[in-house]
Amino acid sequence: MKLAYGYRAFWEAARKNYPDQTRPGGNLNWAIELSSVANADCSDRFAKPSARGWKSFLHAKLFPSYSTKVGALALTYKGLINVKTPFDLALYTRLIWELQPRTILELGSLQGGSGLWFADQMSVLCEKPGEVHSFDLNTKCIHVDAKHPLLTFHQVDLSNVAAFDEHLLIRLPHPWLVIDDAHVQIFSIFSYLSRFLVSGDYYVFEDDPMKADKEIIDGLQLVEQSGFLVDTYYTDAFGSNFTCAPNAWLRKS
Numbered sequence: 001m002k003l004a005y006g007y008r009a010f011w012e013a014a015r016k017n018y019p020d021q022t023r024p025g026g027n028l029n030w031a032i033e034l035s036s037v038a039n040a041d042c043s044d045r046f047a048k049p050s051a052r053g054w055k056s057f058l059h060a061k062l063f064p065s066y067s068t069k070v071g072a073l074a075l076t077y078k079g080l081i082n083v084k085t086p087f088d089l090a091l092y093t094r095l096i097w098e099l100q101p102r103t104i105l106e107l108g109s110l111q112g113g114s115g116l117w118f119a120d121q122m123s124v125l126c127e128k129p130g131e132v133h134s135f136d137l138n139t140k141c142i143h144v145d146a147k148h149p150l151l152t153f154h155q156v157d158l159s160n161v162a163a164f165d166e167h168l169l170i171r172l173p174h175p176w177l178v179i180d181d182a183h184v185q186i187f188s189i190f191s192y193l194s195r196f197l198v199s200g201d202y203y204v205f206e207d208d209p210m211k212a213d214k215e216i217i218d219g220l221q222l223v224e225q226s227g228f229l230v231d232t233y234y235t236d237a238f239g240s241n242f243t244c245a246p247n248a249w250l251r252k253s
Helices: 007-017 029-037 058-063 065-072 087-098 113-125 166-171 186-196 214-225 232-236
Strands: 104-107 131-136 153-154 174-180 202-205 228-231 248-253
Touching: 007 166, 029 248, 058 065, 087 113, 087 174, 087 232, 113 153, 113 186, 166 186, 174 186, 186 214, 214 228, 228 232
Parallel strands: 104 131, 104 174, 131 153, 174 202
Antiparallel strands: 202 248, 228 248
C-alpha cells in the first residue's frame, strides 16, 4: 500500500534540487517535483516512540505569548468551542481522508464542538461515513446545537474503564480513529481500548505528551510494546513534533 508522505519529503527534495528557488521571492518551478514526491513510499514514515526525540517547536513558535495561546485554542466551530490548533485541524482532515475511518472515538466532549467537527469531516471526506462517539462525564456541558446524525454522546466516567460499554465497542466498524483529549488516566484508557483496535487503526494522545515527563515516556513504552508506531507524517508535517500530540499520532501495526 502506497502512503503519501507529504510536505516534508516534498520540501526536502525541492530544497535539494532547487536551492535558490525555495528562498523568499524565489519562483515556484520546483513545484513540478510534487507529483513524484507526495505519493512516494517512505520506509521511515512509521517509527517506534523510543526512537524519537522529544523536542517540540509547538509552544516556542506557535505560542510565543499567553494571549496568542488563548487565541489559538479558543477557536470555535459553528459557534461551539473546538479546542484544537489550526495545525492539528489540518492534520485531522488529512488523516480522516487517508484513513477513511468507520468509527471515531473522542475522549472528552466539552461543548461538543470538536465532536461536531469530526462528524462533519467524516460526512464530507469518507466514502462510507460511519459513526462518531464522544465520551465525557460532564455531559451537561454539551451544547444543544452539537447535533449530527453521525454523532452520539455518552456519559462515561473516564477514570473508570469499566464504565465503557464493551458491547458497543465490539460492534463498531473499523478502521478506528481514537482521540484522547480528556487527560484522565490516559494510559489506563489506552490499555483498555487498545484491545479493541486492529491493524491500521489510529490512536492520538493530545496535549499530555507535550510534557514529556517520565510518566509520558514510560507510558509510550507501553504503547510501543502494544504494537503501535509513531506516524511521523502527522507529527512532523509542519516541523519536528509541531503538533499538540508530539510522538503521539500512533498507528497499530
